Amino acid sequence: MFGYVTPLKAEMKVKDFNRFRSYYCGLCFQIKKEFGNFPRIILNYDMTFLALLLDALIPEKIQVKSCRCMIHPTQKRPIVINNTALSYAASMNLSLAYYKLLDDVQDDNKLKSKIESILLYPYKKKFSKPITSINIKIKKHLEKLSLLEQNKTFSCLDEICDPFSKLVGDILKDYPYPLNDDNDDLRNTLYSFGYSIGKWIYLIDALDDLKSDMEKNKFNPINFLYNNKNLKYNDFIILIKPRLEFTILNCAYTCKENLSRLKLIRNNDILFNIIELGLMDKYLNILNKANENKGSDFNDESI
Numbered sequence: 001m002f003g004y005v006t007p008l009k010a011e012m013k014v015k016d017f018n019r020f021r022s023y024y025c026g027l028c029f030q031i032k033k034e035f036g037n038f039p040r041i042i043l044n045y046d047m048t049f050l051a052l053l054l055d056a057l058i059p060e061k062i063q064v065k066s067c068r069c070m071i072h073p074t075q076k077r078p079i080v081i082n083n084t085a086l087s088y089a090a091s092m093n094l095s096l097a098y099y100k101l102l103d104d105v106q107d108d109n110k111l112k113s114k115i116e117s118i119l120l121y122p123y124k125k126k127f128s129k130p131i132t133s134i135n136i137k138i139k140k141h142l143e144k145l146s147l148l149e150q151n152k153t154f155s156c157l158d159e160i161c162d163p164f165s166k167l168v169g170d171i172l173k174d175y176p177y178p179l180n181d182d183n184d185d186l187r188n189t190l191y192s193f194g195y196s197i198g199k200w201i202y203l204i205d206a207l208d209d210l211k212s213d214m215e216k217n218k219f220n221p222i223n224f225l226y227n228n229k230n231l232k233y234n235d236f237i238i239l240i241k242p243r244l245e246f247t248i249l250n251c252a253y254t255c256k257e258n259l260s261r262l263k264l265i266r267n268n269d270i271l272f273n274i275i276e277l278g279l280m281d282k283y284l285n286i287l288n289k290a291n292e293n294k295g296s297d298f299n300d301e302s303i
Helices: 014-035 038-042 045-055 084-108 111-126 129-151 157-173 184-215 221-226 233-261 268-292
Strands: 063-067 077-081
Touching (some): 014 045, 014 084, 038 111, 045 268, 157 184, 157 221, 184 268
């Protein structure tokens, strides 16, 4: 469930793309600083978005320095440093990646995922007390989601999306550092935003996996709920697309409404690019990929 929340690069100004990249690279360096080199393999765009959003609500100015890395050794790149939002995103990146690997092991018994989860486990011991508390919440939400998926004890999309939606809502609301004009309304808006984008991520992930899951006869919530006639993918996607599209676009619209309520200090254009354009672009690319084997052009090489 990672890598779906990205900007639409073609519509970004150069300065905004450079700013996005400085957070992305900053997150990579922050993971190294707090946990070591190995956990950098689980770096993802969704946690870059988390850092961009939370840092937009912090009054302190960002600090940037230029440095080289193993992936880009020929020239220095600017990275954001000494940043609490990036520190939090690094911990959430590790926590979510670890549980995603466990889920892959449970679903497909993947040896690679099993090895990586074993190797990542010791790094979780470096979590601070507030991060450990949030990690416990994450685990509980994912356990509930796993039970629903395994036992198939759900009857609608809202029900199966709810645990992961709450998970993302809690990650945003429970940010353990002070925010600008911090109050209950701000924290509740962050929860609502997180709930909506969490639901969007879960649905997009299910849609992205739908064709493959149907071909391999694997569980998929969309197929389970709506494919009562056992249709083939090409027929089923035509039938289900209007219903899915309404829910997915409604989630994105709710994200935009909640984002508009936040008093952003910085990163405005990048955040609205992601929510207004990036989410739609990702949805359309997933449809294209399933039907025409096409994907998004926003990848690690472009960073």
